[in-house]
Amino acid sequence: MSLFPKRFADGARLELNGVVVRLAVNRRARRISLRIDAKTGEARVTAPSLSRLADAVDFAQSRRDWIATQLAARPTPKTWRAGDLITVFGETCRLDPDGRRPRFVSGDHNGSTRLTGCGRGDVDIGLVTRAIRHEALAVFARRVNHYCTALGEPTPTLSLSDAHTRWGSCAPARAGRPPSIRLSWRLALAPFLVADYVVAHECAHLLEANHGPRFWRHVHGLVGEHRPHRDWLRAHGGGLHAFGR
Numbered sequence: 001m002s003l004f005p006k007r008f009a010d011g012a013r014l015e016l017n018g019v020v021v022r023l024a025v026n027r028r029a030r031r032i033s034l035r036i037d038a039k040t041g042e043a044r045v046t047a048p049s050l051s052r053l054a055d056a057v058d059f060a061q062s063r064r065d066w067i068a069t070q071l072a073a074r075p076t077p078k079t080w081r082a083g084d085l086i087t088v089f090g091e092t093c094r095l096d097p098d099g100r101r102p103r104f105v106s107g108d109h110n111g112s113t114r115l116t117g118c119g120r121g122d123v124d125i126g127l128v129t130r131a132i133r134h135e136a137l138a139v140f141a142r143r144v145n146h147y148c149t150a151l152g153e154p155t156p157t158l159s160l161s162d163a164h165t166r167w168g169s170c171a172p173a174r175a176g177r178p179p180s181i182r183l184s185w186r187l188a189l190a191p192f193l194v195a196d197y198v199v200a201h202e203c204a205h206l207l208e209a210n211h212g213p214r215f216w217r218h219v220h221g222l223v224g225e226h227r228p229h230r231d232w233l234r235a236h237g238g239g240l241h242a243f244g245r
Contacts (some may be wrong), residue, residue: 017061027048043070093115138157153179160185166184
């Protein structure tokens with residue numbers, strides 16, 4: 001029996017000993033689950049039905065120390081200032097909020113790349129993100145075309161995502177619908193070879209929808225040894241997701 005016999009509402013926020021948890025109902029869920037939203041940093045406990053929300057609250061209560069530890073470990077939002085450096089596809093760029101439209105300018109008098117137009121006096125991280133997304137889409141489009149040519153596949157439609165659980169996804173052609181690939185724009189913050197591996201990975205899914213031996217042979221044929229790139233994402237991917245919060 002639940003320690004909290006009252007009824008709870010889907011979407012409600014509840015404070016459990018100083019830890020705030022949002023309640024959610026997902027009728028496709030098979031069991032109660034608890035997670036920290038990678039984008040918002042919010043603790044969320046999900047139940048498969050409204051009648052199980054009280055049990056979900058009990059579960060969250062039993063894991064309150066885990067929730068507090070996870071929230072404390074999240075990166076502190078950074079305040080960006082003029083002159084700060086970011087890395088885009090492995091190239092160091094200096095933020096320059098000079099009031100012009102956001103764009104990358106290579107080879108200034110210091111020999112470095114500048115990202116101009118990211119605010120007026122102060123850095124506007126929204127404008128920085130917009131510029132990075134624009135650059136990411138252009139680079140990814142070139143690499144998707146390159147790998148699809150190598151695989152003998154038609155170039156799919158390409159779009160960017162803000163997903164925090166997947167770096168990319170591929171939907172092969174079916175029932176007259178063209179193939180499509182979605183890639184996280186935050187890959188632009190990774191070294192070029194790491195981001196490029198993810199592009200090749202998703203292109204290989206145009207031929208193989210699984211992760212079997214033939215799929216990995218395609219990936220190896222495109223980028224060679226892939227494990228260092230996967231290891232880099234496992235080690236540093238959380239830092240990419242923290243950008244712009």
